[in-house]
Amino acid sequence: MNRKYRKTIIAGNWKMHKTPSEAKVFAEQLKSSLPRAKRCSIVLCVPYVDIPVAVKLLKDSRIAVGAQNLHWEEAGPFTGEISAAMLADLDVKYVIIGHSERRNLFFESDLTVNKKVHAALKAGLHPIICVGEDQDQRELGVTLELIAYQIKTALAGVSPEDMRHIVIAYEPIWAIGTGNTATPEQAGQVCSAIRGVLRKLYGARIARSTTIQYGGSMNEKNAADLLAQEDVDGGLIGSASLNPETFLQIIQAANQD
Ligand code: 13P
Numbered sequence: 001m002n003r004k005y006r007k008t009i010i011a012g013n014w015k016m017h018k019t020p021s022e023a024k025v026f027a028e029q030l031k032s033s034l035p036r037a038k039r040c041s042i043v044l045c046v047p048y049v050d051i052p053v054a055v056k057l058l059k060d061s062r063i064a065v066g067a068q069n070l071h072w073e074e075a076g077p078f079t080g081e082i083s084a085a086m087l088a089d090l091d092v093k094y095v096i097i098g099h100s101e102r103r104n105l106f107f108e109s110d111l112t113v114n115k116k117v118h119a120a121l122k123a124g125l126h127p128i129i130c131v132g133e134d135q136d137q138r139e140l141g142v143t144l145e146l147i148a149y150q151i152k153t154a155l156a157g158v159s160p161e162d163m164r165h166i167v168i169a170y171e172p173i174w175a176i177g178t179g180n181t182a183t184p185e186q187a188g189q190v191c192s193a194i195r196g197v198l199r200k201l202y203g204a205r206i207a208r209s210t211t212i213q214y215g216g217s218m219n220e221k222n223a224a225d226l227l228a229q230e231d232v233d234g235g236l237i238g239s240a241s242l243n244p245e246t247f248l249q250i251i252q253a254a255n256q257d
Helices: 022-034 049-058 084-089 100-106 110-122 135-140 145-153 161-165 186-200 206-210 223-227 244-256
Strands: 010-014 043-045 063-066 096-097 125-129 167-170 211-214 234-237
Touching: 010 167, 010 211, 010 244, 022 049, 022 063, 022 244, 043 096, 049 063, 084 110, 096 110, 096 206, 100 161, 100 234, 110 145, 125 145, 135 145, 145 186, 161 206, 167 223, 186 206, 186 211, 223 244, 234 244
Parallel strands: 010 043, 010 234, 043 063, 063 096, 096 125, 125 167, 167 211, 211 234
Antiparallel strands: none
């Protein structure tokens, strides 16, 4: 983390977990036990159907609500899809774009990621853009090239002014849901390389002020070590965000120096 230049953001990604009733219980618990320290921003990316209850309960707290996906068109014949304007109208602030589960299970491409980033920005949402390599790509030694490509395509056409709304999440696919966290050094190295790509695209000032999260089996035990890396500005947390106690412990870790 480097709080001097950029926000530290701890975001939960619930994926397809929790009904609206369960979300209500969680939000009440989390809100009532939040630490006083406000050194990190907190986001909860919940399933679409949980958004209204989460927004209502967290309204006067400092926890922002996020979605996990959106469609790039403003409206139209896209059965089952949700637009950026629909999310913004519900007071959603963040949206995860290009999660590896969406890329792999729902065939999202770098091109659609880019379209979604533009749609989110147009509606005033903060995109959390996910990038990351799989095990084979890591072993082949192409991680940094792959990530540079993913970042460049995701951000194609994004103006320097809009970069202050962008969050990048480095999520190595081999670490997601596996319990195999990247070591702090591995996470730090890739997040620093991402900042290098941003520097080339947008210059030093914008690169320095962009939040880059790590995601992939981050939990209450390893969060402090991962966040101690200069270029790791927070976490995108799956399983450990489903329990208010473990999620709070990660928030506590992000509040430390
Ligand atoms: P886990 O923390 O469960 O590995 O999930 C990480 C993730 O995919 C967050 O988006």
